[in-house]
Amino acid sequence: MQVEMEDISPVEKKLTVIIPAERVQDEVEEVYAEIGKSVRIKGFRPGKVPRPHLERLFGDEVKNRVGSKLIQDTFQTALDRKQLKPVSEPAAEPSPVEPGRDFTYTLRVEVMPPFEARDYQGLEVEQEVYEVKEAAVDAALEQMREQQATLRDPEPARGAEPGDVLVVDLSAKHEGKPLAGERGKGLRFILGKETGIPDLDRHLAGAKPGETRAFEVRYPQEDSRPELAGKTIAYTVALKELKERVLPALDDEFAKDQGNCSNLDELRAKTRTGLESYNAERSRRKLEQAMLDRLVEKNPMEVPPSLAHRRAEEMARSALMFMRQRQASEEVLHQLAEKFEDQAKKEVKAAYLIEAIGRQENLTAGEAEIQKKIEELAGRQQVHPDKLKDRLSGAEEQKRLQSQVVEDRVLAFLLERAKIKMKQVSAEESAEVK
Numbered sequence: 001m002q003v004e005m006e007d008i009s010p011v012e013k014k015l016t017v018i019i020p021a022e023r024v025q026d027e028v029e030e031v032y033a034e035i036g037k038s039v040r041i042k043g044f045r046p047g048k049v050p051r052p053h054l055e056r057l058f059g060d061e062v063k064n065r066v067g068s069k070l071i072q073d074t075f076q077t078a079l080d081r082k083q084l085k086p087v088s089e090p091a092a093e094p095s096p097v098e099p100g101r102d103f104t105y106t107l108r109v110e111v112m113p114p115f116e117a118r119d120y121q122g123l124e125v126e127q128e129v130y131e132v133k134e135a136a137v138d139a140a141l142e143q144m145r146e147q148q149a150t151l152r153d154p155e156p157a158r159g160a161e162p163g164d165v166l167v168v169d170l171s172a173k174h175e176g177k178p179l180a181g182e183r184g185k186g187l188r189f190i191l192g193k194e195t196g197i198p199d200l201d202r203h204l205a206g207a208k209p210g211e212t213r214a215f216e217v218r219y220p221q222e223d224s225r226p227e228l229a230g231k232t233i234a235y236t237v238a239l240k241e242l243k244e245r246v247l248p249a250l251d252d253e254f255a256k257d258q259g260n261c262s263n264l265d266e267l268r269a270k271t272r273t274g275l276e277s278y279n280a281e282r283s284r285r286k287l288e289q290a291m292l293d294r295l296v297e298k299n300p301m302e303v304p305p306s307l308a309h310r311r312a313e314e315m316a317r318s319a320l321m322f323m324r325q326r327q328a329s330e331e332v333l334h335q336l337a338e339k340f341e342d343q344a345k346k347e348v349k350a351a352y353l354i355e356a357i358g359r360q361e362n363l364t365a366g367e368a369e370i371q372k373k374i375e376e377l378a379g380r381q382q383v384h385p386d387k388l389k390d391r392l393s394g395a396e397e398q399k400r401l402q403s404q405v406v407e408d409r410v411l412a413f414l415l416e417r418a419k420i421k422m423k424q425v426s427a428e429e430s431a432e433v434k
Contacts, residue, residue, distance in 0.1 A: 003078045008108075011304045015090075015107040017078045019070050024103045027066045035062070063097040070097075071105055084109050088306040110304035117356040119298040121417045127287045128425045130279035132272055140271050144258055145250060151243035159206035160242055162192030166204065167241035173234045179227070186240070197235065204237060212238040224319065226335035288411055291418060292350040303348045312337040312344035358406040363413060365405035373405050 002018040032051065035058055041049050055062075071092050079086065086109050094105040151165055160166060167188050172179040192201045203215045214236045223229040248254050255267035316336040357363070371385075374392065378385040392401055 001074060001077070003081050005082045009302065010113040011110055011302045013082070013084060013109045013111060015078050015082065015084075015109060017074060017105050017107065019074060019103045021100055021102050024066065024070070024097065024101065025099055027069060028062060028097075028099045031062045031065050031069075032058075067094045067097045067103065067105075070103055075107060078107065079109065084111055086110060087112055087304045088310075110306050112304065112352060113302070115299075115301060115352075115356065117295075117299055117353050117360060120295055120353070120357055120414060123291055123294045123298075123414060123418045124421070125287060125290045125294055125418055126421050126423050127290075128283055128423050130283055130425055132275045132279060136275055137268055137272050140275060141250060141268070144271075145247045145254070146245070148254075148258060149245040149247050152246060154242070154244045157208070159208050160191055160204050160239065161244075162201055162205075163245055164191045165189075165241075165243040165245060166191055166239060168204075169238040169240060171236050174231055179233060190245075200237075203235075204239065207237075207239045207242075209239055209242050212236065224336070224339070226332050227329075287415070287420070291411070291414055292353075293346070295353050295414070296346055296349045299349070299353055301349060301352070303345055303352075307348050308341060308345045309337070311348055312340040315340040315344060354407050354410045355403075357410045357413070361410075361413060363406060363409040365402040365409075369405045369409065370401060373401060373408070 001020070001023075004016045004018075006014040006016070008014050032054055036049055036051075036054060037047050039049060039054070039058075040046065041053070041057075044050075044053075071094060075090065075092065079090070088110050090107040090109045092105050092107055095103065097103055154164075165188065167186055169185045170187055189195050191204060198217050198219070203213060207213055214234065216232055216234050218232045219225075219228040219230060221230040248257075250264065252263045255261040255264045259267040259270055261267040261270060313333065316333050316339075319336060319340075320333065374389050375385045378388045381388065392398065
């Protein structure tokens, strides 16, 4: 077998594999022998069908089977000879199989080029420091009240107002055709809260149960939902139910019921502590991301297109699930994935840089580090570490766990050596509670 390699780019290679005619002929003979033993043709005894007859009936099938088998049997050897480790399934393009002639096929192989990470010590990054102000505590307590709201019919009866809970039947059309995913019966939402339909609160203001309202919405071209971006959508909304919310008083009794606190002051203090912990974690995550962004800037590299595309599709699927559009078409998924392509490339680069730094600095995942990670994950998931350890005992789970540990160690290594400038954020950002 002969293997030739052509460099298409640093991340893509083309292998041409040539298999001698003798081996091709052997495979052809073997397949015909198998068919001859098993085929049943009227007028011939089993195993006695003449070869010309078999060739006329099964010639194309034999060639396809031989070509597939030769590729399957030889492609790994071809990769090994050129010391290639594909990051995705290589795409094979075979030539026709002709008995008595060499068989040739090509493999397009995507690889990560060998590289060494550089300039990763002393990264200059900014860390945002969030101050939890009273407005943030007030907002968090108000959220608690809203979560405990009770519902009742307005007395006296009235039209819809912001804050009311509405139950509607909704349908949507674009250019007269129903829009998939933008319809439903018994949809429930709070008027004035974000629903994904611009100005819905204005269009439904004052509506009463039994009333139907129709209106059009023009979506901006930059809308994140490809099926809506730049389009004018005609909505029809039938109001089925209207309930007003009654929020509990913010007092000592509320603190006892909802926060397991003796009084309101204790609940405020507990809420503040929770917000401070949340904001400290948010600050740390943003610092790590800023550091990875700097790392990618300092280490330009090409990434295999399939890896970036796969990551972009994962991000698109997550975005669609967040927007509760699990049944989106492949076209919509593809359009959304294109918007994530640049970010996906960054993430793939960052992952390979982390792996390279771990290798260069000998930051491995030992038993102690793995056990510590399991305990950390168990705490987050509120399960016993032993149960989680059993759940993560498979080969793939262990590999993923080791990667997480190495990533944690690399990030800690980079942070210890980074040049960090602290930045106090604005009052608006520090009041953020979600």
